[in-house]
Amino acid sequence: MKPFSVSLLLLLTPALTLAMTAEERGLEIATEIEARDTGFHDFKATMSMLLRNKHGEESLRDMRNQTLEVENDGDKTLVVFDEPRDVKGTALLSFSHKVGDDDQWLYLPALKRVKRIASRNKSGPFMGSEFAYEDISSQEVEKYTYKFIEESEYEGTPCFLIERYPVDPNSGYTRQQVWVDQERYIALKIDYYDRKNAPLKTLVFRGYRQYLDQYWRADEMFMENHQTGKSTLLTWKEYNFRTGLTDGDFNKNSLKRAR
């Protein structure tokens, strides 16, 4: 960006924001986040989760993730579990939707069968961790309504603090507060409030890296439950973008082959 355009932007921003309601401005930020993250086509990565309870016990979950961007709808995701050993080869296929419940299927290698997860409940813990499925599934703009709160900062980085409210009535949350990096339009921290609007969890993103000169992905996502004292550290590794995945890699048959 040239210095001139920066100063122009700075001049224009207050004028623009004055004309908008907090809701409109919140939506605008969310839309911008999504716009900037559009066009990656697909990626593969490994995920590992380190679970910790209040007693200090730890446990590890390892899995591989591949995601396909879907135009005008939520992404398709296939997660294959490697660890714990007993669920090795189990694979979860999810079709995220902008409107309505996501579709999910689970392949159970011990049974050699694909089972549809016929539940509207997507807010339970993911693999016993502090992440709910709804926390790590594709964050479509339409899944929330928004409200801009204030310009703030997180650890010295200027942020927009926005609040978003889940549309899904089965969500475990009343609201989430998201600190969005003003420059990069990525979430740095999210506070989750439970059904009685009490602070439940905090998610912190660490070690953001840029891929394909555009897409920011965090190396680590640390989720802490303030009520139970449990926490989960989710580490992303081996990001590979545009690997040539197609729709054919995301159906029930591919699920069985996924191991």
Next chain:
Amino acid sequence: MSESFFRFVLNNRLLVIFLAIAISLLMGSGVQHLAFSNDYRMFFSEDNPQLKAFEQLQNTYTKNDNVLFVIAPKDGKVFTHETLSAVKALTKESWQIPYSLRVDSITNFQYTYAEGDDLIVEDLVLDPQALSAEQLVEKQRIATSDPLLVNRLVSPSAHTTGVNVTVQLPGKKLTEVPEVAERAREMAKSIEEAYPNIDVHLTGMVMMNNAFPSASQDDMTSLYPLMFIAVILVLVVMLRSIPGTLSTVIIIILMIIATMGLTGWFGIKMSPPTTTVPIVIMTLAIADCVHILVNFLHFMRDGENKYQAMMESLRINLQPIFLTTLTTAIGFLSLNFSEAPPFRDLGNMAAMGVVLAFFLSVTFLPAMMMLLPVKALSGDTLGSIAMGHFAEFVVRYKKQLLWGMGMVVLLLISQIPNNRLDDQFVKYFDETIDFRQATDFATDNLTGIYLIEYSLESGETGGISDPQFLKRVEEFAQWYRQQPHVLHVNSITDIMKRLNRNMHEDLDDWYRLPDQRDLSAQYLLLYEFSLPYGLDLNNQINVKKSATRFSVTMESISTTQLLRIEESAQAWLQENAPGMRINGASPTIMFAHIGSRNIIAMLKGTTLALVMISLILIFALRSLRVGGLSLVPNLVPLGMAFGLWGLFVGEVGLALSVVSGMTLGIVVDDTVHFLSKYLRARREKSMGREDAVRYAFSTVGTALWVTSLVLMVGFGILAFSHFQLNAGMGLLTAITLGLALVADFLFLPPLLIYFGGKKS
């Protein structure tokens, strides 16, 4: 030295009065810091092994502080449109209870069934109004046959159901518990209003915690005034002196204010046991004042002027009062050995009060009496005449009394083993308390409140899916279900069996544990992906999936019985699954152990106090023989009281195990007064043993039975406490003090006549 001090007190009465009031009020300003503890954990020290085991269990899974709404439809039918609607509404609303983590009911119970190739996981009752009559019957069948629900959230006959709310209190503010309880009460009320057919009863650990301060405050408002009335009555009758009564009452008030203030300054939290402190110290303060005033009035009657009478009274009373204050304080301080911190607080507070009472009664009291107009009344000879007759009786029948009393003592002591330990914490509250009523109702109609919990460890990550491990857990569950008094067993194996059946087209033949490890693990994974917010398995499975929580709900049985069952469970585990062996943990287990732990601890404390007190007596009385002899009347009342208790009540627990230390210091007082007079007669007046006994009776006999009466009234009033801990403690203490008087009047004199030093 003491004489010049008293002279100063009597000459500067206004200054002394002002200083006494000012210092008391200064100490008393700490009352602003007083707060009530509302956590049952207050009864356990931080290093209590059962508490630690339970904390570990809770940190591994989730906490299990809870509110249980017991829903009782008046028509006795849970599975109706109205009742199910109420349950559903209450379930939804319960998520709004502060600090709630999880809500379990028959409506949100995650019912699983097979539909084609799919596993359906959904609320057992989604839309109560839409259910047909047949569907209602079907839902009832499902609920009353699911081992996870029956006897836990629904009664077998489906006449009562429950909504259980698990809360995780941060434990940072004292307002947390009342906040939750208040909200729960409001909800119960609005449900009862909206659904006239339904009664809601509230129980659970949070409701119990909330009942501690409210029961204590009830006690304060009912017992304290009663005590004051009793005190004033006794004083008026005994002293027949308005100024004396007035001064004593002011002393009592100052002492209570100062003691409670110091309690606040020291940051000691009030608890049910410590609410008895004002009554206890009130009683003890009266004894000090009475001794001084009785002699003072007596000397005035004998014609001395006010000043001389008071100087003389202080002179002869200073040593015994100081001595009794010291021994009483030592007795109370021995409560610091108690396993339960509230009783340590009780001991320390009472010790402070006793010391304050001593200082006030040798400063404020004489100064006040100098200030107020005092008239000497004549009379009071009746009591001493009666005492004279009584002394003659004791001397004449010394042999019979010695043997007779000896027999009675031995007989009663032999009854001590009839006492059984029991600490059912619900019974700490009497039947007038809402929490007790609701809990009794829950126990009679739905489920128990006494739990035993285990964290069964498979020994390896993911091991909870191991068929061998599951089989052992299943056998353990079966074993427990066969034991008497077991209401419910919550085991992960019931979920595993249900899932296995679901995965095989709901065929009942498949209602058994999966025989493959990976299969179990993958079923669980599928199930977990299907569970909604707040109803996950994290409260039953640890993060490593290496251990599972196993909970047993028991009927209301004595904790001794409960521990016996737990012991057999340990033996079963040792024999059948040694790798899984772990001690049961739960509040019930904690309370079940606290009685015996406290007795062992208090034995140490009481022994130490006894040794110290005996040494003080030997030193103060300057007689090894008589000091040694004092052990008998000091210990015998305690043995007799516990024997009597064993004969007529037979249940002892936490509160009664502190009675020994508490009464020891007080019982000694009577002995001190009697022995000091006996020895004075022997030494100063060179009387023989029998005459010395007569002399002791005539000088302190009246004072002794009167102060004993005051003490018995004071502790007897505690028997009216809503808090059974206090009631039992008060009653047993009153009995002990009564028996102490019996021992001092009927047993000590013959002992002295036979063994009380060389014949002169």
